[in-house]
Amino acid sequence: MFTLLITCFFAAVLAPWVHRRVPKYAGALLALVPAAVFAWLIRQLPMVAHGHSVEQSFQWVEGLGLEFALRLDGLGLLFALLISGIGTLIIFYTQGYFKGHPQQGRFLMYTIAFMASMLGVVLANHLLVLFIFWELTSFTSYLLIGFNHEDEAARSAALQAMLVTVLGGLFLLAGMILMAQATGTWKLSEIVQRGAELQAHPHYLPILILICIGAFTKSAQFPFHFWLPNAMHAPTPASAYLHSSTMVKAGIYLLARLHPALGGTGEWGAILTTIGVATFLIGALMAIGQSVLKRLLAYSTVSALGAMVMLLGIGTSGAIQAMAAFVLAHALYKATLFMVAGGITHETGETSVDRLGGLRKAMPFSFTCAMLAGLSMGGVMPFFGFVAKEVWLHALGDYPLLLLATVAVGATYVLVGITVGWKPFAGQRPDGLHAHAVPISMRIGPLVLGLGSLFLAFFAGWIGHAIVEPAAAAIAAKDLEVHLHLWAGFNKYLLMGIGTVAIGLALYRTRPVLLKTGARLAGFARFGPDAAYRLILSSVLKFAAWQTRLLQTGTLRHYIRYAVLTTTALVAAAFIRAGGFQGLENLSPISTRIALVAVLMIAAAIFTVHSNSRLRSILSMGLVGYGMAMLFTFFGAPDLAMTQLVIETLTVILLALAFSHLPPFRHGSSMRTRGTDLAIAVGGGVVVMLLVLAALDVQTPTAVSDYYLEHSYKYAHGRNVVNVILVDFRALDTLGEITVLTIAALGASALLKLRQGKQEDKS
Amino acid sequence: MTSLILRTATRYMFPPLLVFSVYLLLRGHHYPGGGFVGGLFAGSAFTLYALAFNVESARKLLRFDPRDITAVGLAVALASGIPALFSGYAFMTGTWWKVPIRPGVVIDVGSPLIFDIGVYLVVLGVLLTLVFSLGEEE
Numbered sequence: 053m054f055t056l057l058i059t060c061f062f063a064a065v066l067a068p069w070v071h072r073r074v075p076k077y078a079g080a081l082l083a084l085v086p087a088a089v090f091a092w093l094i095r096q097l098p099m100v101a102h103g104h105s106v107e108q109s110f111q112w113v114e115g116l117g118l119e120f121a122l123r124l125d126g127l128g129l130l131f132a133l134l135i136s137g138i139g140t141l142i143i144f145y146t147q148g149y150f151k152g153h154p155q156q157g158r159f160l161m162y163t164i165a166f167m168a169s170m171l172g173v174v175l176a177n178h179l180l181v182l183f184i185f186w187e188l189t190s191f192t193s194y195l196l197i198g199f200n201h202e203d204e205a206a207r208s209a210a211l212q213a214m215l216v217t218v219l220g221g222l223f224l225l226a227g228m229i230l231m232a233q234a235t236g237t238w239k240l241s242e243i244v245q246r247g248a249e250l251q252a253h254p255h256y257l258p259i260l261i262l263i264c265i266g267a268f269t270k271s272a273q274f275p276f277h278f279w280l281p282n283a284m285h286a287p288t289p290a291s292a293y294l295h296s297s298t299m300v301k302a303g304i305y306l307l308a309r310l311h312p313a314l315g316g317t318g319e320w321g322a323i324l325t326t327i328g329v330a331t332f333l334i335g336a337l338m339a340i341g342q343s344v345l346k347r348l349l350a351y352s353t354v355s356a357l358g359a360m361v362m363l364l365g366i367g368t369s370g371a372i373q374a375m376a377a378f379v380l381a382h383a384l385y386k387a388t389l390f391m392v393a394g395g396i397t398h399e400t401g402e403t404s405v406d407r408l409g410g411l412r413k414a415m416p417f418s419f420t421c422a423m424l425a426g427l428s429m430g431g432v433m434p435f436f437g438f439v440a441k442e443v444w445l446h447a448l449g450d451y452p453l454l455l456l457a458t459v460a461v462g463a464t465y466v467l468v469g470i471t472v473g474w475k476p477f478a479g480q481r482p483d484g485l486h487a488h489a490v491p492i493s494m495r496i497g498p499l500v501l502g503l504g505s506l507f508l509a510f511f512a513g514w515i516g517h518a519i520v521e522p523a524a525a526a527i528a529a530k531d532l533e534v535h536l537h538l539w540a541g542f543n544k545y546l547l548m549g550i551g552t553v554a555i556g557l558a559l560y561r562t563r564p565v566l567l568k569t570g571a572r573l574a575g576f577a578r579f580g581p582d583a584a585y586r587l588i589l590s591s592v593l594k595f596a597a598w599q600t601r602l603l604q605t606g607t608l609r610h611y612i613r614y615a616v617l618t619t620t621a622l623v624a625a626a627f628i629r630a631g632g633f634q635g636l637e638n639l640s641p642i643s644t645r646i647a648l649v650a651v652l653m654i655a656a657a658i659f660t661v662h663s664n665s666r667l668r669s670i671l672s673m674g675l676v677g678y679g680m681a682m683l684f685t686f687f688g689a690p691d692l693a694m695t696q697l698v699i700e701t702l703t704v705i706l707l708a709l710a711f712s713h714l715p716p717f718r719h720g721s722s723m724r725t726r727g728t729d730l731a732i733a734v735g736g737g738v739v740v741m742l743l744v745l746a747a748l749d750v751q752t753p754t755a756v757s758d759y760y761l762e763h764s765y766k767y768a769h770g771r772n773v774v775n776v777i778l779v780d781f782r783a784l785d786t787l788g789e790i791t792v793l794t795i796a797a798l799g800a801s802a803l804l805k806l807r808q809g810k811q812e813d814k815s
Numbered sequence: 816m817t818s819l820i821l822r823t824a825t826r827y828m829f830p831p832l833l834v835f836s837v838y839l840l841l842r843g844h845h846y847p848g849g850g851f852v853g854g855l856f857a858g859s860a861f862t863l864y865a866l867a868f869n870v871e872s873a874r875k876l877l878r879f880d881p882r883d884i885t886a887v888g889l890a891v892a893l894a895s896g897i898p899a900l901f902s903g904y905a906f907m908t909g910t911w912w913k914v915p916i917r918p919g920v921v922i923d924v925g926s927p928l929i930f931d932i933g934v935y936l937v938v939l940g941v942l943l944t945l946v947f948s949l950g951e952e953e
Contacts, residue, residue: 690847694839698855702942705862709949768909769923771845778849779927779934780909786930787892787907790937794885797941801882804948 053108053122053175056089060168064161071157079147079493082160086139086167093124093133100129101518103525107177107241123177123241126522130376131174131305133519134383135298139167141497142293145391148493149289149398159199159287166192170298174305179228179238182306186224186270189299190217196290197283206285212585213279216269220276224266224306230259231313244312244529251317260314263306264323271303273361274331277354278582281338284346288394291346296353296390297383304360304379308372312529315367324365331358333457336464340559341570343406345393345472349386352429352468355461356382362454363447369524369532370447374440376523377516377536381428381440384505388425389472391498392418395490396476402485405471406567410481414488417495419477424502426473430466430556431549436508436515438549439536445545459552466556467563512536609729616736623739627746639748646686653679666711674704691774818867825867832860840935841928850931854938861939862946870950881943888936895929 063085071078096106109121124132143163150156169192172185191214198210232238234253235246243250250256267273272280283295294300307324314320335355342348356378363375395418396411397403412419428437441462448455481487489495508515516536525532540546559566603614642650656675663669677700684693721729760773760781770776778786836856843849865873877884896907904910911925 691849691852694847695852695855698852698859702855702859702862702946705866706945706949709946713949768927769844769911769925770927772843772847772849775843775849775931776927778851779843779931783896783907783909783927783930786934787896790889790892790934793941794889794937797885797944798882801944801948 053106053124054110054120056092057122057168057172057175060085060089060164060171064165064168067160067164068157071160075152075156077147078156078160079144082164083140083143085164086136086143089136089171090133090140093129093136096124096129097518100124100126101522103522103531105241109177112181117238118180119178119238120181121177121239122175122181124175125526126519126524127305127308127376127526128174130379130519130523131298131301132171134301134380135167135170135174138293138297138383138387138501139163141500142289142387142391145292145394145494145497146289148491149287149394151491155199159196159289162192162195162199163290163293166196166294166299170302173302177240179232179240179243182240183221183225183228186302186306187218187221189294189302190214190221190270193217193283193294193299196294197286199287199290200285203285209279209282209285213283215589216276216279216585220266220269223262223269227259227262227266230255230262234259235313240309244310247313247316247529250313256314256317257319260317260319260323263310263314264327267303267306268327268361269303270306271300271357271361272331272354273303273327273358274334275581277331277335278580278585280354281347281350282582284344284350288346288390288397291350292387292390292394296349296386300353300357301360301379301383304357304364304375307361307364308375308527311364311367311372311527315364321365321367324361326365328358328360328362328365329454329457331355332362332461333358336461339468340464340566341573343404343567345397345403345405345476346390348405348468348471349389349393352465353386355464356386359444359458359461363444364527366447366451366454368447369528369530370443370449372527373520373524373532373534374444374447376520376527376534377440377443380508380515380520381436381505384501384508385425385428385435385437385469388421388498388501388505389429389469391494391501392422392425393472395494395498396487398494399490400485400487405475407482408476408485409479410477410485411487412477414481415477415490417489417499421495421498421502422473422477424505425498426469428502428505429469429473430553431462432553434506434509434538436505436512439509439512439538441549441552442540442545443536445548446540449545455548459548459555462549462552463555463559466553467559470556470560471563509538512538613729613732616732620732620736620739623743627739627742639745646683649679649682649686666714667708670704670707670711674700677703689774691772821867825863829860829864832863833857836860836935840931843931844928850934851938853931854935855942857935857939858942858946861943865946865950870947874947877943881940881947883940884936885940885944888933888938888940890933891936892930892933895926895933898926 063082067078067082070081074081099106103126105123105125107121107123109119112118112120143160146156146160146163150159153159166189169185169188173182173189176182176185194210194214197213198207200206231243231250234250234255235243237243237246250259253259269276280295280300284291286295332355335351335353335358339348339351339355342351360375360378360382363371363378396408396415399415400408400411402408424435428435431437431441445455445458448458513536516534520536521532521534524534605611653676656672656679659672660669660676663672677696681693681696681700684690684696760777764770764773764776768776768780770780836853838853839848839856840850840853841848843853861873861877864876898910899908900906902908902910907926907930909925909927911923913921914924915921
């Protein structure tokens with residue numbers, strides 16, 4: 053499994069190169085990688101279907117107890133099959149969609165990198181490994197949504213999706229850490245066995261809420277659903293892959309995975325069912341008013357994701373079976389519809405379903421696939437969507453209200469299915485709408501998945517046993533038998549299904565009215581979560597701008613003022629907390645030579661401030677520095693003294709060089725500012741002096757200097773302890789310092805160059 | 816700043832200053848000195864030259880772009896940490912070799928010395944980057 057993941061990431065890195073070498077067949081070649089993964093997964097199918105799992109792990113960071121653990125069980129297999137199977141078709145589809153596009157290689161790279169990350173999510177058996185891959189999917193999704201980076205709307209949608217999912221990711225991380233502490237293990241396979249222990253833990257509710265926020269943001273649950281429709285700015289292959297069939301199901305996967313550990317309680321049921329039903333209904337309601345193909349599909353995806361959360365929340369074995377079956381059915385038909393929609397837009401340049409029509413002659417292939425998928429989505433016999441819906445209605449048998457909601461939402465699915473599957477192809481073609489069939493590479497994907505929706509229904513019993521049953525067993529953490537039937541007999545659920553289709557057809561008839569109502573209600577978006585997101589984002593930016601204006605004035609005096617005032621305040625606060633300053637004892641007497649130097653320095657400092665010539669100021673400041681060097685020699689620090697001397701000389705030279713570029717010297721500040729500055733300077737000086745005096749009294753338990761003195765020659769072969777510390781004991785610090793020095797020099801040199809450039813522009 | 820006295824004095828002072836800077840660098844391990852102050856001395860020598868003549872000729876004398884010197888210095892300092900990895904120690908652990916100079920005389924050469932040479936070069940490069948770009952701006 054590890055090899056497979058590495059291969060996928062490697063393929064992602066190689067993708068641009070492959071595209072450069074064989075631009076025409078890059079998609080087909082690269083699709084071999086996910087195809088190989090798919091084949092490997094199929095080979096594991098019999099073993100996993102018997103309840104065994106494939107495990108692999110090795111130590112990653114031993115010191116942190118981080119283990120790179122992977123595990124393939126029924127649930128992981130279901131998702132991994134979808135990811136690699138649809139991935140193969142999507143990558144192949146990309147070849148036609150981006151035909152001749154110079155950036156196709158980049159797109160392929162992102163897509164394959166995403167696929168690898170997503171496989172990592174569903175195969176991970178260690179919470180932190182899962183989290184890393186989870187964040188990687190958010191990141192690759194950001195790159196894919198913002199693929200058309202010259203489009204501002206795409207950029208902002210990418211940022212929105214990223215901020216929402218990554219913020220959720222932080223909640224998730226917090227939840228994972230709490231969960232690992234509560235159970236004492238990071239391994240998922242062990243956590244799911246400690247459900248009882250976890251549910252009795254006092255942190256159970258916080259863990260549940262944190263994990264739910266992480267999963268809900270990722271899977272576009274209300275009130276975080278708004279990023280998904282906006283994410284439709286991504287190129288269609290990405291929308292079909294990430295934002296309908298795989299990535300948005302990561303949250304569902306996580307909830308399903310943790311169901312044995314966290315599920316089955318009242319809180320679990322309440323949170324998941326409430327949010328799930330809300331999303332389920334809102335997504336469907338929003339879908340009705342949409343006419344842009346991809347947004348229509350996106351809202352129906354939001355609704356479908358809500359349904360999955362709802363079914364998980366109910367948590368009976370029937371609901372879990374229904375959820376697993378629905379994940380499969382939904383991925384098949386939704387990816388097909390997206391690919392068809394992409395094909396239509398690709399060939400006609402039109403995105404709104406209301407301006408499309410009569411394409412059945414020009415695009416017969418797309419028409420067939422769209423009908424197959426649309427009928428499956430509507431839950432019509434004999435498609436897999438029907439099979440899934442049947443199980444689903446069965447599972448909701450005891451919940452009349454949910455049953456009612458399902459019928460209502462099911463009707464809108466019928467509406468969406470017809471609108472995308474039938475509407476663009478039927479009737480008269482509007483004038484000026486040019487269309488021709490999509491290339492072969494764009495036919496295979498939708499055709500395979502569309503026919504899949506049909507064929508899987510006929511093998512429903514086998515699919516149920518081989519794929520849905522192991523997945524459902526992993527979610528429920530107990531053995532259960534899944535029997536899917538194409539024909540379950542004539543009962544009330546069949547009648548409900550038929551009723552749903554009838555209502556859907558009626559809705560389609562009244563679609564113009566619905567669209568008008570939808571347009572009238574669009575104003576309410578001002579109060580929606582999308583608007584809230586924008587408000588928060590702009591507030592944060594405004595706050596950032598405000599505090600930057602306040603603190604980063606560009607005036608040197610202000611920066612120094614802030615630095616000195618902060619230091620003074622913090623040190624003074626520390627003194628007050630420690631109970632005031634104490635102890636002026638044990639001070640050695642001041643010798644005459646030190647007093648002389650000190651007086652000289654003080655005089656030079658006063659002269660620096662009062663001089664009315666810039667050169668004199670610099671020179672007298674140099675004098676202060678030289679006095680300091682002299683003090684260093686008195687106290688036996690020749691290294692410091694020597695460095696101080698050279699530095700002081702160079703500072704004077706540098707200042708002299710810099711000052712020759714400045715305007716004439718004058719005291720521009722008023723008496724009042726100078727008074728304030730004096731107060732700040734005196735305050736800073738006094739506090740630092742007190743600090744130095746207080747430091748004399750501090751007795752550290754073991755002086756670190758003793759260690760250095762003792763070991764300097766023994767281990768580091770050096771007698772100059774100062775130098776040995778710099779280049780040996782603390783060499784890494786020095787390395788950091790010289791790096792900072794280099795960056796500062798580069799920055800300064802760039803700034804000076806910039807000014808030169810400006811002057812040249814002017815002249 | 817084109818005093819004849821300064822120019823003449825600089826001609827005589829420049830070589831000893833450079834030699835002294837290397838001397839400081841090498842003796843640093845046992846006595847006052849080291850890469851930092853050595854680099855500063857070497858930088859001052861070139862600064863003095865730039866003041867006495869002009870930045871252009873100082874640049875010519877240096878032959879390399881000071882930014883390149885900085886980069887090389889950083890690379891040398893980084894590289895000095897690598898030998899320790901081969902002996903299984905942590906990055907930057909001091910490693911010492913016995914280098915025979917001539918029969919009977921063997922001196923200890925350690926990775927800290929290489930590191931110090933890197934520091935020397937970085938300080939020299941940074942200082943001259945600043946001095947040259949400020950001095951050239953006229």
